[in-house]
Amino acid sequence: MIGRAWWIPWLWLAPTLALLGVFLVYPSVDTVRRSFLDERSREFVGFDNYQTIIDNPNSLAADTHAALLNNMLWLTVFTAVCVGLGLIMAVMTARVRYEAAAKAAIFVPMAISFVAVAVIWRFMYEVDPDVGTVNAIFSELGKDPVAWLNNTQSPQRPFVDLPPADSPAPFQVNNFALIAVGVWNWTGFTLVILSAGLKSIPDDVMEAARVDGAGEWQIFRRIILPIMSPTIVVVTTTLVIQTLKTFDLVFVMTNGRFKTDVVATLFYKEAFVFRDFGVGAALAVVLLLFVVPIMVLTIRRFQFQEEIR
Amino acid sequence: MAEVTYEHVTKRFAEDAPLAVDDFDLKVADQEFLVLVGPSGCGKSTTLRLLAGLEEITEGNIYIEDRLVNDVQAKDRDIAMVFQSYALYPHMSVFDNMAFGLTLRKIPKDEIRQRVNEAAEILGIAELLKRKPRALSGGQRQRVALGRAIVRKPSVFLFDEPLSNLDAKLRVQTRAEIIKLHQSLGTTFVYVTHDQTEAMTMATRIVVMDRGRIQQVGSPQELYERPQNMFVAGFIGSPAMNFFDVVVEGDGDDLQLRAVEGFAVPVPPEKRAELATYKRRKVVMGIRPENIHDNDFQPPNIRASLVDAQVDVTEMMGNEVNVYLLVGGHAFLARVDSRTTARPGQNIRAAFDIDRLHLFDPDTEQMIGLPAEVRASAPPAESS
Amino acid sequence: MSTQRLSALPPGRFRDTLRRLFGRAPLHLVIIAMCIVWSVPTVALLVSSFRDPRAIASSGWWNALFHPAQWTLTNYDSVLSARGMSDAFVNSLIITIPSTLFVIIVAAFAAYAFAWMKFPFRNPLFLIFVALLVVPLQMTLIPILRLYSEITIEGSVPVIGGNFFGVGSYSGLWIAHTAYGLPFAIFLLRNFFGALPRELFESAHLDGASDLTIFFRIVLPLSGPAIAALAIFQFLWVWQDLLVALVLLGDPKLAPMTLQITNLVNSFGSNYQVLTAAAFLSMIVPLLIFFALQRYFVQGILAGSVKG
Ligand SMILES: Nc1ncnc2c1ncn2[C@@H]1O[C@H](COP(=O)(O)OP(=O)(O)OP(=O)(O)O)[C@@H](O)[C@H]1O
Numbered sequence A: 001m002i003g004r005a006w007w008i009p010w011l012w013l014a015p016t017l018a019l020l021g022v023f024l025v026y027p028s029v030d031t032v033r034r035s036f037l038d039e040r041s042r043e044f045v046g047f048d049n050y051q052t053i054i055d056n057p058n059s060l061a062a063d064t065h066a067a068l069l070n071n072m073l074w075l076t077v078f079t080a081v082c083v084g085l086g087l088i089m090a091v092m093t094a095r096v097r098y099e100a101a102a103k104a105a106i107f108v109p110m111a112i113s114f115v116a117v118a119v120i121w122r123f124m125y126e127v128d129p130d131v132g133t134v135n136a137i138f139s140e141l142g143k144d145p146v147a148w149l150n151n152t153q154s155p156q157r158p159f160v161d162l163p164p165a166d167s168p169a170p171f172q173v174n175n176f177a178l179i180a181v182g183v184w185n186w187t188g189f190t191l192v193i194l195s196a197g198l199k200s201i202p203d204d205v206m207e208a209a210r211v212d213g214a215g216e217w218q219i220f221r222r223i224i225l226p227i228m229s230p231t232i233v234v235v236t237t238t239l240v241i242q243t244l245k246t247f248d249l250v251f252v253m254t255n256g257r258f259k260t261d262v263v264a265t266l267f268y269k270e271a272f273v274f275r276d277f278g279v280g281a282a283l284a285v286v287l288l289l290f291v292v293p294i295m296v297l298t299i300r301r302f303q304f305q306e307e308i309r
Numbered sequence B: 001m002a003e004v005t006y007e008h009v010t011k012r013f014a015e016d017a018p019l020a021v022d023d024f025d026l027k028v029a030d031q032e033f034l035v036l037v038g039p040s041g042c043g044k045s046t047t048l049r050l051l052a053g054l055e056e057i058t059e060g061n062i063y064i065e066d067r068l069v070n071d072v073q074a075k076d077r078d079i080a081m082v083f084q085s086y087a088l089y090p091h092m093s094v095f096d097n098m099a100f101g102l103t104l105r106k107i108p109k110d111e112i113r114q115r116v117n118e119a120a121e122i123l124g125i126a127e128l129l130k131r132k133p134r135a136l137s138g139g140q141r142q143r144v145a146l147g148r149a150i151v152r153k154p155s156v157f158l159f160d161e162p163l164s165n166l167d168a169k170l171r172v173q174t175r176a177e178i179i180k181l182h183q184s185l186g187t188t189f190v191y192v193t194h195d196q197t198e199a200m201t202m203a204t205r206i207v208v209m210d211r212g213r214i215q216q217v218g219s220p221q222e223l224y225e226r227p228q229n230m231f232v233a234g235f236i237g238s239p240a241m242n243f244f245d246v247v248v249e250g251d252g253d254d255l256q257l258r259a260v261e262g263f264a265v266p267v268p269p270e271k272r273a274e275l276a277t278y279k280r281r282k283v284v285m286g287i288r289p290e291n292i293h294d295n296d297f298q299p300p301n302i303r304a305s306l307v308d309a310q311v312d313v314t315e316m317m318g319n320e321v322n323v324y325l326l327v328g329g330h331a332f333l334a335r336v337d338s339r340t341t342a343r344p345g346q347n348i349r350a351a352f353d354i355d356r357l358h359l360f361d362p363d364t365e366q367m368i369g370l371p372a373e374v375r376a377s378a379p380p381a382e383s384s
Numbered sequence C: 001m002s003t004q005r006l007s008a009l010p011p012g013r014f015r016d017t018l019r020r021l022f023g024r025a026p027l028h029l030v031i032i033a034m035c036i037v038w039s040v041p042t043v044a045l046l047v048s049s050f051r052d053p054r055a056i057a058s059s060g061w062w063n064a065l066f067h068p069a070q071w072t073l074t075n076y077d078s079v080l081s082a083r084g085m086s087d088a089f090v091n092s093l094i095i096t097i098p099s100t101l102f103v104i105i106v107a108a109f110a111a112y113a114f115a116w117m118k119f120p121f122r123n124p125l126f127l128i129f130v131a132l133l134v135v136p137l138q139m140t141l142i143p144i145l146r147l148y149s150e151i152t153i154e155g156s157v158p159v160i161g162g163n164f165f166g167v168g169s170y171s172g173l174w175i176a177h178t179a180y181g182l183p184f185a186i187f188l189l190r191n192f193f194g195a196l197p198r199e200l201f202e203s204a205h206l207d208g209a210s211d212l213t214i215f216f217r218i219v220l221p222l223s224g225p226a227i228a229a230l231a232i233f234q235f236l237w238v239w240q241d242l243l244v245a246l247v248l249l250g251d252p253k254l255a256p257m258t259l260q261i262t263n264l265v266n267s268f269g270s271n272y273q274v275l276t277a278a279a280f281l282s283m284i285v286p287l288l289i290f291f292a293l294q295r296y297f298v299q300g301i302l303a304g305s306v307k308g
């Protein structure tokens, strides 16, 4: 609008600038600073904290390598499965009459807090096949029950576990068991959004493709996928951000024991249990470094959207 | 190049819904330009989409050439279709939009490029090939949709109201281009429109539909000259035909049609035999506005019957004047010579051309004197 | 018609029906199987929450389906009364509702400025805001905790059973949740506002409306879907939050349900009876909100992200 004073927009932005500055920007900068200081944030120690993460000296109590690897596992497996399942279900449910009911059934877990999710799934994963649903199915199929979350027969002792006997982290069954819970929790989100994206493709565009000679698979690959790609990027980005922040689920289900720690839970342990702010901050910075490529991607996407507006 | 046969085709969308297409039985000749026309919701699009393979047939068969295509998927029917909304692929450039069908058929890249360029040249969109559909105007999008169909070289072209989103001038221009296209391609065209002017100007043969049923099939001229029922009579021709309720009176040479409004019109000799069974009964008399003249500017060599009427409104059209007339409270329209002196409120003497009267049975709404077998189903006329 | 044509298979209804039934059978099977798998855990929880503690510990939830006589409300009873869960439920509401409202208001102001005002650094600033979406909350907690502690020590004003600001107050949580929710909220609303037709703003300006009038009388009323979507997300996230409450909320009297249930989990170990009922109670409100607003939710999130 012509004649609007220069400071008016900044007035509208003021609350946001203040809140984001205090709660997100300042802590980010402060964390980077602390990652170069000692455990009480008094003396400059250079890259020692990062060295600690690399050396992993305390691998029984706080396995930094496992945490980083687990996070990568979450990033790839969780995201891929959620988006894939959501996409398949979006396309499939669009072809049946009970679409709304089917989507609601899959969305319901989304409305359940991670804490409640953890309660449900500890129950599902219970070792005793008379109580745990998953093992009940396993024993019906004639298989031995699996300790889904422990992955080891060692007794539970907080923060000190024997390393698992067979496979190295992160390819332990308990990580996949946790990711399965995450998938169960988040597929409803991808399904609902992707299915709305699918609905926004006009029918006649798909019909035109059909008349042009495209079969179902070609319509999916050459029409639906590319037209929906902005939506798929939104959903994928959201999920990737979600995985990097994965905390609640692991915290409540296993508290990071049995080598299920992710960076966020380990960071929490370092900072609030071991009281080592330095290593904690360094871990957070490493987490942020994971995030940078995704940040770049997101920003690119927004610039792209600016162009077509 | 193909002929298309609809064999008693019926379409019902839901168990309790009325028939969207009811016993559609028609043979479309090779290289014909067939236009399906009718009011909104009469089943034109559905008929077309059944042929395209976008809807499932409820009953009956459809053949393309000699091949039964009831269960053949749209992609395997070798047809191309231009949609009303154009249905361009939003994520592809104009070139890719046009090339899509060809790439799916694994046609060599060189040939694709050549065919697309050729079509783009014909349609005048060669400069737009790199653009995305959203950067095109409505008319340009329409051309791309047309081009996408042309490059395919299909055996049948389908059009579903492709001109309805264009402005009046562009519509006339594109209409002419599609006619030219039909002549140069020599392919079977099936074209849906609700606009009877479009149908009259483009078709070699027209199918008039109403409520899912074929009302009449014929060349534009046949439909105009000899509409077989009141629906076709009222639908074809613009402005629409006037109808009067009349009673057949008199005898022999004196046979005349007396309107409830009072005036009477003599029956021309050729029609007397047809009316033999209607003596002293009501019939419906139809006459087109262009067959009612101002008595002062009557064209030569017509047999006219004069009716006094009051002028209600006049509309100057340029070469002609639309005169809205009243007789005994019944309004009707005449399209008269532009030199007419008729002014609102005045009375004029209207000259009905009695050789151009259309007579209908008020109960069946069928044309009187229609041979019985014609009434049952219209035979395909020779395509011109 | 030639005989060859007539000899082709007649398109009988019977054949169509067969094809419809069996051609689509895999589709239905996959969808229904997936729905069942997805519902089992929730149903298990629901059924268990109505079972006797000993029965839960000794046999699978599915057994209860055959013995409806054993169903009981004792779990709900003990959760609601003895465990202070009803307080936690109220706490959750007190924490969640203002946090949701604040985000909507603050973000809507910023989104309006980004969408319809011109100022230097508009786009870079917007991109930075969106980039903040990916800052992990854990990283911000230590500095914020320190900040809160300092404020709490220096001068604490008690408000609704806590301090006005800082550790151990609702308001500290409200402000924190508002800040954490802002990047996503601004991103969502800005896209929606930007998609509103320009003529709307121009004609309002001509009618003499100020920015504030346009914002409250035109933009907000028209943004129902986007705001509903935002409300659902923010509500779900705050309601489900554990971490922020865990760190910033020292006072156990103020603990929300997530925190309370976690404490139950940790102190009861594998005694499911209380947990089942508590977990189910914690789901009820988000589910209600979701089903009430889901229609808007999809429209809102998609505005501006798919079109074009
Ligand atoms: N997918 C569908 N499901 C149910 N009924 C339908 C469907 N498509 C069309 N119909 C119904 O079938 C009838 C014929 O529709 P059709 O689209 O063929 O009309 P049309 O002649 O093309 O009309 P218009 O000129 O408005 O496009 C209408 O009554 C319509 O409501």
Ligand SMILES: [Mg+2]
Residues within 6 Å of the ligand: B044, B045, B046, B160
């Ligand atoms: Mg139509």
